[in-house]
Amino acid sequence: MxxxxxxxxxxxxxxxxxxxxxxxxxxxxxxxxxxxxxxxxxxxxxxxxxxxxxxxxxxxxxxxxxxxxxxxxALASEPLPALPEDTYSAAHTALNAAHAAYEAKFGHVFVLCLDGVPEDEILDRVLENIRSRLANDPEEEHTVTRDQLRLLARxxxxxxxxxxxx
Structure with missing residues (x-):
């Protein structure tokens, strides 16, 4: 069809x-x-x-x-989590720096399922998660990343x- x-x-x-x-x-x-x-x-x-x-x-x-x-x-095709349109430029700068640090450490894009997160909390949730997950070792982050991909696909x-x- x-x-x-x-x-x-x-x-x-x-x-x-x-x-x-x-x-x-x-x-x-x-x-x-x-x-x-x-x-x-x-x-x-x-x-x-x-x-x-x-x-x-x-x-x-x-x-x-x-x-x-x-x-x-699958990660190579994932877009970065989108921010609300009215997010101020300093937040974009902070987020870009956090994404760069994450990708430098783990070698792939940061993924996070934001299902059900209110729009006004997205920036804080993304920054909080990137910063928190930067403390993971590669094996632990692989497990978290796989689960986030699963949640995104779901x-x-x-x-x-x-x-x-x-």
Whole structure:
């Protein structure tokens, strides 16, 4: 089914579309949630899912199955957490410095799931988390980063199921 028609009247709900879609279409839709071809193949390969909760649980498990090089690939495609538009320039400077320190130490972009964080708390939450996580050793940070990627993928997948983007 063409992507633009999924939201049209008379089309199946997102999970039904996902369960019935050709493999490459399902994988392509999943890549918008987490840029990991292996993760997308794992999820698409285990269809059909009886309900969204089953798909979300499988998505969580699939992230844990990714080897470090595939986590690195997914991280390379992740944008930095976005700040509210009215954030003052000194905050951007502080955040850029924190991101640079993080990337210098760990070799990849900082990721943080901000699902449910009020917009006026985003800057503080991001800065607090970067500073806190800079104290982690690489192994500990790898574990935290993997979990944040899992949460980001879950949030995006849940949004796609709710909004018809899957």
């Amino acid at each position: 063409p992507e633009q028609s999924r939201g049209a009247p008379g089309t199946p709900p997102p999970l039904e579309w996902f369960n019935a879609a050709p493999g490459p279409d399902a994988e392509r839709a999943l890549l918008s949630c987490l840029h990991s071809p292996r993760w997308a193949r794992l999820l698409a390969g285990h269809r059909p899912y009886p309900d969204p909760a089953s798909l979300l649980a499988a998505a969580d498990e699939a992230v844990y199955d990714l080897p470090p090089e595939e986590i690195a690939e 949030e995006r997948l849940n949004n796609a199921l709710r909004d018809g983007g899957l």
